Amino acid sequence: MFVLDAVASAFDRATAGVTARVAAATWELLHVLGAHRWRDGWETNLDAGWRQYRGSRCTICDVPWEGW
16 A cells, blocks of 8 residues: 555656646746736835836736837
8 A cells, every 4th residue: 555655646746747847838938929917117115215117017027028
């Protein structure tokens, strides 16, 4: 019984790793193809008491919008 549990847990670890890599690669491909979600990029530091506009940026990867 112990051997089957070890085999099952090893299989779970292997499939979880593969699943995570496939999901990450799929998301990266979709993101490159235009799955950006844009927002106005205000950066605020409450401790220092300042606020700075950084332009339109993606909410996921924080790349700036290059314009038209």
